[in-house]
Amino acid sequence: MAAVFNSISPAEFFYRNRHMAGFGNATLAVYSTVRELVENSLDACEDSGRLPFIIVDLVDESHDFVSVTVADNGTGIPYQHVSESFGKMLFGSKYDTRQKRGTFGLGATMAVLYGQITTEHAVEVHTQTGTSGGHAYRLLIDIEHNVPIVESDSTLDRDGPGTTVTIHIKGDLKRAQDRILEYLRMTTIVTPHAKVLLRINRIATATLGRWTEQLPSVPVVSKPHPRAADLEMLKRLIAENKQKSVRSILVESFQQVGDHTAARLLRHAALDSRKVGWSLSREEISRLSAALKSFDGFARPDGSCLSPVGRDSFLTSVKSVFPVSFCSYGRRGPSEWEGNPFVVEGVLASGDSVDESDVPVLYRFANKVPLLYDASDDVFMKVLKKIDWSKYCVRGARQVYVFVHLSSTRIPYRAAGKQSIALVPEIEAEALTLLRGLARELGKSARELGHRGRSVKKMHEFAKSFRLIAKFGASLAESDIPPTERLISGLFEGSDNGRVD
């Protein structure tokens, strides 16, 4: 039997390979739908300059249908882009050199697609930008051709910009809800200025976040660093600037490349800097591509396209979500891996509950998204295990938590689940330095506590004998026992335990 060959649309592909996009089963489907919509919402709020307020509404409907509604007060979606944003696979807001959460052009549309297949329902979108009025849409996807089908489109104002999306899917809400709650809780650790309200079957189940009113630094869109440019990118830049000299192409397209650096780079690549784009041979282009990697004269990439959580916000959020007594923040970078700038920041905290394990509990985050699964082979887990915590922890005394967040223009995920970060040496090195520093802080605090504990004990012993002496002296002098307590408590000034019993 000869095989028949044909081509399929991206929508068709993901429809057949749902598991690839996190829609492998009824539980995952609900979780992933919430996740994709919430991450889109938070990205949409990033630019609005307002404090994000996200409402997640989950309702169990008849025959295991679940309706997932996520509302935000973000920038809204421009009228002309709504239908494609939700009804066309691999369509989205431009992919640029800048920290963001979602996967370009997949997430939300995948949820719409899954909902359509499993429940026949159209996605409902109600959005309004600052400039345009509000619009309400009902959309389906023509899966075979990967184009949106607009069922209805009406003008409907909202009080201010923002987007509300409702998707009906076949799913298992009961099994998914704990996971969703955990995900939202962790989300507010790295997006502490966001307020998230979770409603399940119309009952307010949790109100999370807004641990701080402080807005994070908005990541600035920046040009790519030359070391991040592979041959593919370079070819495109040259094709788009056929008429320009290779020198000005370099200066205009990349960060950290001025006229001087460009000239040195071109000498390094043995190319005439006056050559124009169209005249470059394939061989010359790949020579230039190789030179971008081997040239050592570039300044490290600019970190302004990143948006770490920051000391105050990170400490505040951890204290707000976990019962901790000791808390310390650290940060490394901006550093670079393959031309991608990155920052690693972390909080080490310890509570009063008893510690069962000899390694701290690890919470991982990447570009403000919590990573809840596949921890075992993650770079941060590896680093955590490299440290001999027994040296720092008061073993068995305190539960220790470590929160690590990687900000980068590109997260090197290990595999499709997007839940675990690859062992990139540069990231590993910075993370190790970060955690070692935090561990030392913990050790210091532990010693202090221990020390203080001991001195308090001493003073108690002393107080006892002092009373005895007083009593003995009094009986010798056949007088009343003198008032010792004031004297004793005087001795205890400065210690954090004034009372003595």
Place this chain on the structure above:
Amino acid sequence: MAAVFNSISPAEFFYRNRHMAGFGNATLAVYSTVRELVENSLDACEDSGRLPFIIVDLVDESHDFVSVTVADNGTGIPYQHVSESFGKMLFGSKYDTRQKRGTFGLGATMAVLYGQITTEHAVEVHTQTGTSGGHAYRLLIDIEHNVPIVESDSTLDRDGPGTTVTIHIKGDLKRAQDRILEYLRMTTIVTPHAKVLLRINRIATATLGRWTEQLPSVPVVSKPHPRAADLEMLKRLIAENKQKSVRSILVESFQQVGDHTAARLLRHAALDSRKVGWSLSREEISRLSAALKSFDGFARPDGSCLSPVGRDSFLTSVKSVFPVSFCSYGRRGPSEWEGNPFVVEGVLASGDSVDESDVPVLYRFANKVPLLYDASDDVFMKVLKKIDWSKYCVRGARQVYVFVHLSSTRIPYRAAGKQSIALVPEIEAEALTLLRGLARELGKSARELGHRGRSVKKMHEFAKSFRLIAKFGASLAESDIPPTERLISGLFEGSDNGRVD
């Protein structure tokens, strides 16, 4: 800053999200490239009727470039389809209701794409079908537009049909090679009629397989079962047969639906069986779609589209790859999950090496592909743990292995890695019955061994005293000791230990 919206090609998408397709890092990249090419090769051999012979050639080249070559003696790729098969994402041989290995239209092209990005090399393809002569190609992908760029195309005959593909990628061969060897070893367990030769840096590292000359049953392409049809599929079938009556559409499009069943189904759906495709309203179509799920009059799906390994081949391959003394095969099905037929088969084996754990070692397979990772949440692992093995195993005496293979027209993968199977109740139930049966076999053999051991011991004791009696009698009779050995060995007839010392 207002976001800029745009659309990207599938090639562009997967280029940006390599990790999704298993190309997250330099080690995975080599492993995945081998895997995708080998699975395509084995699928191509399936129809050829020849015994597959696959050569995997891995060479470390300068600056961490690796060249991966996979050659097969399969059906070859028709001339007009070669360039798109390797140079266009989401293009492949038609997706039909039939057991096969690869993911449609992704694998090989993803490897080509990754190679092009990391090494600038074109993929080299040399293929020949039974009818056409041989052709040699060098191809690249226009990533921005997802179309192939043919660098060269020449006629070059091979001795017989087959395909040889060479991809140059940036990768870490040292780290990948153990994983690749394990993957190929396990592959020959479920494809025992295939011979696989692995060469690393031009040295023959391993020759695996061809454990049997017996060809497996070739899976027959069959129509989908009505219960497997979702609304999307139904809509398309109706659109393709506008002029036909809904009754004949059902009979012609689905298996297990004759005129009689179709009539009953349509009554169940309250639809007039003479209505023609174009006249069906959207509401009527979704009513029909719902009826396909709720109607209980369908025969279970036909299993001829499946190709299990089979008793003889499975037992032979396990014995060939593992040092085992006891071996037992079991099989369940064809059964059904959501209209997809499936067969679960397994081999339980025990070797003489000592067993460390109280649960057998589990090896999982799906559609003749070994699943090497994410075992923890897999349906087979769950079933394995449900069984109290201490009841069956001679604890601490023998290493026990369990090999389980799921054949189905659709494998319900849990997540993107395609390494772990979801907890589908129907599959779980069949797997449990299968393993229980195999466990009982193991128990029986264990008891027999124990019993036989004891009886042999008894006879040895008896033989000793018999000799003493003979000796004693002889000395009494002052005669020579009579020849006892023949008599004794006579007693041992039937036992598996005739000799007595």
